[in-house]
Amino acid sequence: MITLDHYLYLSAILFFIGVFGVLFRRNLIVILMSIELMLNAVNLSFIAFSRYTASMDGHVFAFFVMAVAAAEAGIGLAILVMLFRNRRTVQADDLTLMRD
Amino acid sequence: MEAVAFYIIAAIAVFGALLMITRRNPLAGAFSLVVSLIALAGIYAMLRAELIFILQILVYAGAIMVLVIFTIMLLNLREEELEEPPAGKIKTLIILAAVAFGCYGIIKVLSGAPDEVPRVPENFGSVEKVGELMLTSYLYPFEIISVVLLVAIVGVVLLAKKVI
Numbered sequence: 001m002i003t004l005d006h007y008l009y010l011s012a013i014l015f016f017i018g019v020f021g022v023l024f025r026r027n028l029i030v031i032l033m034s035i036e037l038m039l040n041a042v043n044l045s046f047i048a049f050s051r052y053t054a055s056m057d058g059h060v061f062a063f064f065v066m067a068v069a070a071a072e073a074g075i076g077l078a079i080l081v082m083l084f085r086n087r088r089t090v091q092a093d094d095l096t097l098m099r100d
Numbered sequence: 101m102e103a104v105a106f107y108i109i110a111a112i113a114v115f116g117a118l119l120m121i122t123r124r125n126p127l128a129g130a131f132s133l134v135v136s137l138i139a140l141a142g143i144y145a146m147l148r149a150e151l152i153f154i155l156q157i158l159v160y161a162g163a164i165m166v167l168v169i170f171t172i173m174l175l176n177l178r179e180e181e182l183e184e185p186p187a188g189k190i191k192t193l194i195i196l197a198a199v200a201f202g203c204y205g206i207i208k209v210l211s212g213a214p215d216e217v218p219r220v221p222e223n224f225g226s227v228e229k230v231g232e233l234m235l236t237s238y239l240y241p242f243e244i245i246s247v248v249l250l251v252a253i254v255g256v257v258l259l260a261k262k263v264i
Binding site: 001002005006007008009010012013014016017018019020021023024025027029030032033034036037040043044047048050051052053054056057059060062063064066067068069070071072073074075077078079080081082084085090 | 102103106110113114117118120121126129130133136137140143144146147148149151152155156159160163164167168171172174175177182192193196197200201204208217218219220224225229230233234237238241242245248249251252253255256259260262
């Protein structure tokens with residue numbers, strides 16, 4: 001039998017893979033995709049809780065998270081394209097303008 | 101039967117996510133992430149979330165990932181611009197994950213989340229029911245989300261345009 005715990009553990013594992021991607025990859029595209037993965041893990045928690053408490057509010061929140069993720073992906077990729085146009089790089093290590 | 105399906109789908113989702121963060125080429129990573137997202141859509145179907153299942157495939161695996169893949173192809177990175185895959189950092193990940201799962205176990209023991217699967221009506225999670233909730237209890241958040249999307253559209257056009 002599948003309990004709420006199974007879904008929450010899956011969600012936590014996916015979230016951690018996302019955190020690992022953000023922390024240890026230097027390619028900005030991969031970092032953005034890791035953020036998408038983390039948002040998805042949160043969505044899974046929302047849907048699982050919503051099923052196990054028999055209320056549909058979690059579905060509405062998952063919908064909102066998806067809308068924000070779409071906006072975030074659009075803006076993030078536009079910034080990426082602009083960065084690449086100006087600096088010719090998408091590696092986070094090469095973008096130290098604020099530190100220098 | 102349900103358990104077998106869950107473990108298979110969960111394994112595909114985790115495997116796709118792991119491939120995504122370990123591939124050197126971002127395009128390979130993007131396709132792995134699509135696999136992971138579609139597997140998650142399967143999990144949503146198991147949880148009786150009909151609307152979210154459809155939106156996951158349409159919006160995430162469809163629209164957002166197409167946008168990402170378009171950008172990767174547009175930038176057209178050369179071989180020497182790709183980074184080396186992360187190595188020797190696995191220990192940090194294991195420590196982080198152990199701490200997090202430990203915290204989760206403590207919270208679980210303290211709170212006692214519900215384990216019984218409650219019975220839900222036939223149309224639980226259907227487009228009609230979720231839409232009804234969205235346009236009654238969550239009307240204001242719904243409107244604010246539409247403003248967020250509008251601002252995002254305008255912002256993207258402003259950012260990506262060469263000369264304004």
